[in-house]
Structures are given as C-alpha cells and as structure tokens.
Amino acid sequence: MSGLVTIVPRTLVVGIGASSGAERTEVLRLLTDTLQEAGLARSAVARLATVAGKADHPAVRWAADRLTGVPVDEHPAEVLADVPVPNPSSTVGTAVGTASVAEAAALASAPGGRLVVTKRRSARATVAIARAAVRGRLVLIDLDAGPPAPRVRAELRRASAVVGAPAAVDAVAGALRPGTPRIAVTDGGPRPPLDAFGGAFDRIGAAVALASHGHTVALVTFGDDPGATVPPGPYELRRVHHHRP
Structure with missing residues (x-):
C-alpha cells in the first residue's frame, strides 16, 4: 500500500470586531455559525485579525483558543481605514477610527486574498472571512515500505522538491524528474538540527516552508510519523490512504 495525505491549505482569515461588552460565547457562536453557513471548515x-487593542479581548482570545490556538493579528485603526471594504460603517468609524474592523482586518491579514464572507453581525460583535492566496502545493506521501502506486508516482513527478528522512528520499529518487531537489532531514533525536532562527528543524516544517514559498512539495515517509500534523499556518493535514490494486 502507498498512502497519500491531502494537505489542505489553511487559507481562511477571520476578522473580528467586538465591543467591550461582547461575551466570549457570543463571538464564538457568531464565528462558528458563519463558517457553517458558508460551508467552510474550522x-x-x-488566523484571526482585529483592530489594535482587541487581541486580548476575552472573547477574541477565547475564539482563538477554541480554534486550536490560532494567532491573532492586530492592525492599527489608521491602517484598516485605508482598506477598501464593501460594508463600511460611519458609526464604527466614529467609535474606533476606521469604518470597518472585521472586513478590513480580515483582508489586511490575507495579502493578495479576497473576502469570501462579508460582515456578519450579532448584538455586540462582527465577523468577516477572507481567503488568503497560497502560492505552493504540498502533499504527504506514505510509502509504507512498498513501491509507489501510479497516483503516487504522478505526484512525485509533479514535485519541484522532495522532503523526508534520508531513506524515504532515497527510495523515491528514481520516480522524480531529473534535477528535482531532494532534502533529507534526519530524526531530531536528543540534539535536533536547528534552522536559521535557532528552532528545531523538522521535515514538516521544511516542507511547509517550501510550499509557502511557491514550491510543489512532496513530503515522503515510510509511515514512521503516523501522528504527523502541521502547526497553524498555511496548510492542514488530512490523512487519506490510497491502496494499490
């Protein structure tokens, strides 16, 4: 058996506007209902985005925590005031210095993206959702000690870079296009290799970084990391197995 994991881009940015009296359950319910109505996955x-001074609002922090700890961006009101939005509000502009918080903040944190859900309101909160542009593509291929199936071989031929443990990278060398970069990353062990910023350099992090810079990346494994996940960022793992006939 060879396995493919579809890696779904995490491209949604939720902009949130919340008054001082907004309850955390109100904001989370509005956010959840808006995603569900739009057919979008949590x-x-x-990430979440809001106006400067609101990232530590209890309702905003609660929403971020319930979404597995996604980061919260803050944007100065004067920056949000320059973001074109479909639903500006003069009332909001008078109160906080920008005619839009939810829509403008979502767009400000989604460079090159677009609104996919315009402003939705509750009594004391607003949300809007933007989809950021994702440049690259990432697929995780579980070789499971067997030769690649045709669909897997097609993914390997498509790749502009391959990342994995040394043995996995060597195993797929013959299926790659000539000159395809192969990036072998050893297990972390007690002294894992470090990246340029002093953080632990791991296979998933390397693959995500390459994909986010526009590469078509194949992350290859022999099934030695069944609990693999991608941290909050551009991509999310969904494990799907593909059986050879």
Missing part, C-alpha cells in the same frame, strides 16, 4: 482557519 480547521481551514489560519
């Missing part, structure tokens, strides 16, 4: 949310 797991596709990469």
Whole structure:
C-alpha cells in the first residue's frame, strides 16, 4: 500500500470586531455559525485579525483558543481605514477610527486574498472571512515500505522538491524528474538540527516552508510519523490512504 495525505491549505482569515461588552460565547457562536453557513471548515482557519487593542479581548482570545490556538493579528485603526471594504460603517468609524474592523482586518491579514464572507453581525460583535492566496502545493506521501502506486508516482513527478528522512528520499529518487531537489532531514533525536532562527528543524516544517514559498512539495515517509500534523499556518493535514490494486 502507498498512502497519500491531502494537505489542505489553511487559507481562511477571520476578522473580528467586538465591543467591550461582547461575551466570549457570543463571538464564538457568531464565528462558528458563519463558517457553517458558508460551508467552510474550522480547521481551514489560519488566523484571526482585529483592530489594535482587541487581541486580548476575552472573547477574541477565547475564539482563538477554541480554534486550536490560532494567532491573532492586530492592525492599527489608521491602517484598516485605508482598506477598501464593501460594508463600511460611519458609526464604527466614529467609535474606533476606521469604518470597518472585521472586513478590513480580515483582508489586511490575507495579502493578495479576497473576502469570501462579508460582515456578519450579532448584538455586540462582527465577523468577516477572507481567503488568503497560497502560492505552493504540498502533499504527504506514505510509502509504507512498498513501491509507489501510479497516483503516487504522478505526484512525485509533479514535485519541484522532495522532503523526508534520508531513506524515504532515497527510495523515491528514481520516480522524480531529473534535477528535482531532494532534502533529507534526519530524526531530531536528543540534539535536533536547528534552522536559521535557532528552532528545531523538522521535515514538516521544511516542507511547509517550501510550499509557502511557491514550491510543489512532496513530503515522503515510510509511515514512521503516523501522528504527523502541521502547526497553524498555511496548510492542514488530512490523512487519506490510497491502496494499490
């Protein structure tokens, strides 16, 4: 058996506006209902965004925590005031210095993206959802000690870079296009290799970084990391197995 894991881009940014009296359950319910009505997955949310001074609002922090700890961006009101939005509000502009919080903040945190859900309101909160542009593509291929199936071989031929443990990278060398970069990353062990910023350098992090810079990346494994996940960022793992006939 060879396995493919579809890696779904985390491209959604939820902009949130919340008054001082907004309860955390109110904001989370509005956010959840908005995602559900639009047919969008909670797991596709990469980050939240709001106006400066609101990232520590209890309702905003609660929403971020319930979305597996996604980051919260803050944007100065004067920056949000310059973001074109479909539903500006003069009342909001008078109160906080920008005619839009939810829509403008979502767009400000989704460079090159677009609104997919315009402003939705509750009594004391607003949300809007933007989809950021994702440049690259990432697929995780579980070789499971067997030769690649045709669908897997097609993914390997498509890749502009391959990342994995040394043995996995060597195993697929013959299925790659000539000159395809192969990036072998050893297990972390007690002294894992470090990246340029002093953080632990791991296979998933390397693959995500390459994909986010526009590469078509194949992350290859022999099934030695069944609990693999991608941290909050551009991509989310969904494990799907593909059986050879």
